[in-house]
Structures are given as C-alpha cells and as structure tokens.
Amino acid sequence: MRPRIVFPLGPQPASLKSPGTPARRGPTESRAVLRIEWLMIALVLLLSGIAVTVANASNHINSDTPLPIVFVHGQLGSAQQFETQAMRFTSNGYPQQLLYAFEYDTSSPLNPVSDLDAFLDAVLGETGAAKVLAIGHSRGTTVWTSYLDDPSFDGPAKVAKYVNIDGRTSEELPGGVPTIGIWGEWNTADSGYNRRGNTNAQIGPDPADNYYFGTKSHTEVTTSAEAFGLMYEFFTGHAPATTDVIPEPPGQVTIAGRAVIFPANVGYPGATVELWRVDAATGHRIGDEPRASFPIGLSGAFGPVKVNGLKHYELAVRRPGDPETIHHFYFEPFSRSDHFVRLNTSLPNQGLEVFVPNDAGRTNLVVTRQREFWGDQGSQSDLLKIDGLNVLQPNTSPREGVNLALFAYDDGLDGETDLDKGELFPFNILTFLTAVDVATFASPDASGTVSISDDPRGSGNVTVLNVPNWPSDIHRIGVQFRDDDQEIERFTDPALGPRGR
Structure with a gap:
C-alpha cells in the first residue's frame, strides 16, 4: 500500500474498545435492501384507495410528530455526506424542516462536544421535540459517542436513537442509547480492505445490531441506499416505501x-x-x-x-x-x-x-x-x-x-x-x-x-x-x-x- 496521510477518527476514549469478531448479520450484499420502483408503489397505493402525492412515495411516519434527525460528518466532511439521504427521507414523507446537519472545523483535533450540545438545544428549542435521532459517520461517530458517554452533558436525555456508520467501536451502547452499527469495507472481515486485523467491527453488546457491507467504501456506505433502508427502519419501526430519491414536479x-x-x-x-x-x-x-x-x-x-x-x-x-x-x-x-x-x-x-x-x-x-x-x-x-x-x-x-x-x-x-x-x-x-x-x-x-x-x-x-x-x-x-x-x-x-x- 502506498504511504498516505490518514486523518484519524479523533481521540478514542478509554471506554471504547475494539470487540472480538462478532457473528455476521445480514443483510449481506446479496440481500441488500431492494429499491422499490415508484410506479409500483403508486399503483399499489392507488389500488388500495390511498391518496398519494408525486413528491412523496409515502407519508410513512409512525408519529404525527416525528423526531428531528441530526447528522454529524467525519474528517474533511460536511453535510454533503447526508445530502442524498436527506432527499430519501423526504421522499418517504419525512419533513424537510426536521433534517439537520451539525458541521464543524475538522482541521482541529478537538471533538466539538460542547458545540454539539448547544446545537442540540437549539434544534430541540426550534422544533419543540423532546429528543433527536442521531447519525454519525467516521469521525462524526467519535463526536457522538464522546458526547453521549461524557457525564458533563445530559446527552442520553436528548438522543432517542443513534446510528453509528463506519467509525467508533464500543462494547457498550453509547450513553445507553439504542444504537445500530453500519460498516463498510474498512470494518468488515474478508473485505480485502479491512483495517482491523480482518475482524468485524462492532458497537454495542449485540452482534445482531451491526450490519456489514464489505464491497462498499468508507463514504459510499454512508450515502448508500442500503444504509438508508437500515436507518429509516431503525428510526421509524418499519421499512421505507422507497430507497430512491423521488423527483418532484419540476416547478x-x-x-x-x-x-x-x-x-x-x-x-x-x-x-x-x-x-x-x-x-x-x-x-x-x-x-x-x-x-x-x-x-x-x-x-x-x-x-x-x-x-x-x-x-x-x-x-x-x-x-x-x-x-x-x-x-x-x-x-x-x-x-x-x-x-x-x-x-x-x-x-x-x-x-x-x-x-x-x-x-x-x-x-x-x-x-x-x-x-x-x-x-x-x-x-x-x-x-x-x-x-x-x-x-x-x-x-x-x-x-x-x-x-x-x-x-x-x-x-x-x-x-x-x-x-x-x-x-x-x-x-x-x-x-x-x-x-x-x-x-x-x-x-x-x-x-x-x-x-x-x-x-x-x-x-x-x-x-x-x-x-x-x-x-x-x-x-x-x-x-x-x-x-x-x-x-x-x-x-x-x-x-x-x-x-x-
């Protein structure tokens, strides 16, 4: 491998340890979340007598007041790594005004947990929600887990669920918050590009809460349709109507x-x-x-x-x-x-x-x-x-x-x-x-x-x-x-x- 400066995920707290090799859980690449064609969705819903709009494949949210979603990017990242996923969320009826990205200066080695706490307070104040749903990618997982595990903050009281994508590992749930892990080739055994001694990464005590995509690169896994399907179902309790970005009327x-x-x-x-x-x-x-x-x-x-x-x-x-x-x-x-x-x-x-x-x-x-x-x-x-x-x-x-x-x-x-x-x-x-x-x-x-x-x-x-x-x-x-x-x-x-x- 060529020499290359690899930007770190950030300082790893002592409580975050690499686990042993967990049992792999699907969906594997061959059983990845299948995209549902919009025309089929519309036909099924229309035949069921349900009114649909072109803009949304389905107004498919469990609650009348869904929780805001906050994405935190990784090193040299921005909200761009959430851009497509945000459009997939709105394609499934999630309100645009409940989608947020916390962005920070990745040239600093310090994890901005105080800034994240203030950002969450602003989101909760703006939306009136009691908690948020959290997504972190790469170094963003260090920001989230450091925040949730820090007793100086009341993070677990502000976060309902957390999705940890291709970043930090932990034997315990961060702050006790319900968590799933989504992993790409760096953290999947036998991918050919594994960076942890050819073992699977894991977050939380249950291997079944971790999903592996050994043919997807580090950023590809977070922007993928498969990752969207997993996080949407984890957040809402049911699968999305579509993992596509559904176009709106052009005007x-x-x-x-x-x-x-x-x-x-x-x-x-x-x-x-x-x-x-x-x-x-x-x-x-x-x-x-x-x-x-x-x-x-x-x-x-x-x-x-x-x-x-x-x-x-x-x-x-x-x-x-x-x-x-x-x-x-x-x-x-x-x-x-x-x-x-x-x-x-x-x-x-x-x-x-x-x-x-x-x-x-x-x-x-x-x-x-x-x-x-x-x-x-x-x-x-x-x-x-x-x-x-x-x-x-x-x-x-x-x-x-x-x-x-x-x-x-x-x-x-x-x-x-x-x-x-x-x-x-x-x-x-x-x-x-x-x-x-x-x-x-x-x-x-x-x-x-x-x-x-x-x-x-x-x-x-x-x-x-x-x-x-x-x-x-x-x-x-x-x-x-x-x-x-x-x-x-x-x-x-x-x-x-x-x-x-």
Whole structure:
C-alpha cells in the first residue's frame, strides 16, 4: 500500500474498545435492501384507495410528530455526506424542516462536544421535540459517542436513537442509547480492505445490531441506499416505501445550502452566491443576469430558491479580493428539493490552491462525488472522462485511496497531459483526494466547453456535465456528480436521458 496521510477518527476514549469478531448479520450484499420502483408503489397505493402525492412515495411516519434527525460528518466532511439521504427521507414523507446537519472545523483535533450540545438545544428549542435521532459517520461517530458517554452533558436525555456508520467501536451502547452499527469495507472481515486485523467491527453488546457491507467504501456506505433502508427502519419501526430519491414536479423544486470556507466549514462573509441557468450542451449561462443572488454572512447560508427540476444550473461564489475570484459549481439537475447543497471553497490562493498552477491559458477542474472513485478494479472500476479521456487509472485513483475529489490541472504548465505521473503531490499523500496532470486550454471569454462524464461502477448510467473553459487565473470550477445510481426517475424529458441529463 502506498504511504498516505490518514486523518484519524479523533481521540478514542478509554471506554471504547475494539470487540472480538462478532457473528455476521445480514443483510449481506446479496440481500441488500431492494429499491422499490415508484410506479409500483403508486399503483399499489392507488389500488388500495390511498391518496398519494408525486413528491412523496409515502407519508410513512409512525408519529404525527416525528423526531428531528441530526447528522454529524467525519474528517474533511460536511453535510454533503447526508445530502442524498436527506432527499430519501423526504421522499418517504419525512419533513424537510426536521433534517439537520451539525458541521464543524475538522482541521482541529478537538471533538466539538460542547458545540454539539448547544446545537442540540437549539434544534430541540426550534422544533419543540423532546429528543433527536442521531447519525454519525467516521469521525462524526467519535463526536457522538464522546458526547453521549461524557457525564458533563445530559446527552442520553436528548438522543432517542443513534446510528453509528463506519467509525467508533464500543462494547457498550453509547450513553445507553439504542444504537445500530453500519460498516463498510474498512470494518468488515474478508473485505480485502479491512483495517482491523480482518475482524468485524462492532458497537454495542449485540452482534445482531451491526450490519456489514464489505464491497462498499468508507463514504459510499454512508450515502448508500442500503444504509438508508437500515436507518429509516431503525428510526421509524418499519421499512421505507422507497430507497430512491423521488423527483418532484419540476416547478416545485427548491434548493438551499451554505457557501463555506472548507474544511473549517465556516461561512464566507463578504462573498456572494449567484444562481444561473445554463445550457446543458455547453455549460454557458443563459441570460445576462443571475436568477437569484445571495449575500453571504457568517452562517454561509443561502436560499431556499426555486429551480426547475429538469434544467441545469450553476452556483457561483464571488469571492472578494483584489482581484475578485469566482468559484463556479455545476450540478446534475435538481430533481428533488435539496436543502443540503454545499459550496465548499477557500480563501483565494490559500489551502490546496497554492499547489495548483492557476493560469490565464488553462482551465482547472475539481470533480467530486460522495461515492469513492475506483480506478484499479477492472470491470468494476468507475470511468471519469474529461473531454473523452478516462482519468481514473490504477495509478491515479486506486480503491484504497478512497478518493472523493479529483483535481485536474496542467502540472508544470507544459501543455501536455501525462497520466503516467500518477497522483500528483501533495494529493498523493492526502486521504480522499487525488490529482492528475491534464492540460485543458482556456478561452479568455470562456467561450469553449469542457465535457466531463461520470460512468459509475455497476450502473451503466453515464452522466455528462458540460462546463465553460474558464481561465484559472480568476476562475475555479467545481463539478458535483450525484452519489446515487438510480436508472430512471419520473419528470424526465426522454431526450435528456435519466434524471434529465
């Protein structure tokens, strides 16, 4: 294995110990939660005389007052790791206003348990609920378990149930709170990528409360449909009506989120977020003025704003400075309301930007997906193409690298593309990130187009996003692909393919 800086999950309290090998419990990959097609759901419900709406597969919550859900991300993470799951929850009738993400500065080694406690108090005060439902991923599991086990706080009185995803282990239930564990390849025996001596991880005393997915990577397991099915049933007492993201009528879709300095996850005061409609074929803006504009304050919040679920959009972060720089973000169509959009940027020429050559004659790209990019798995590899060139190779994005973001730029500004260089420094020693030497030429007025296609493993659903060839001296480009791999969604123009692509 190559040397790589692995960000820790955080300090492990003495009470949290690695268990022995528990008995494995399904569902295994072959018995994973099956997705139910929306048309079948609608037909069954209609034949039963039950009124349904297109927006929700089922108003399937046990209580008239469901509890708020609070997600805590891991190292170098954000609410992006909850984005798809939030849309799955609302697809099953869960109220959007009861979905929360606690975000924190992962550059600090300290676990923000006091901040989490204050956040929970605010959520309970805002919703009037007595308790919350908790989800933690990776380092987020350390934040949650440290909080629940700390006698300085009254955490167990505020948390009804807890889902621990691919992170901390414990022989006891954290704070005595009912808990299930969901584990990916790092923590599943015989996965080939196990990091604990080829044993199963476990949280709590009962092996039957732990679920293993040995073919899913560290982030993939938390954004997966299978994980959603497990957490939904654990929280509500019954299986979800669907594990798909059900599209809404295009005119009813809204988006909202935060523009933040990453990985501190703090707002970008003085910045402005602009919403633009773009031509799907070129990525070029439609019209001379943005559809909406939001001044950004300390929270980083923008929206909600209405969009059309069949159209393509750009969200641009105008970053103050001399000169002003603009970070452009491009997305697949927002088929369903999404209130966890994250525009993760940085201060100009700080952070990783100092390692990337920005030049008026070159276009630089950062492509992200909350499901790891595999380039060394043969027929089970992903294909990520920039102007037709597949940049995922065994030497640029091996499975063990757990890469969620790929930087593409002309290394050395020599005008040559050279994938034989492998992962460029310093990305080759950073977890979750990779970088490749791809020379893409810019136009002064960004009149050209760069085409990026994502062909996820095991799916066959190729998504193409086209973006302008912005010059990188002033402009940064982020391309965000969805992490789910649904084949068909409703409210789609057949000429555009799945999800209106």
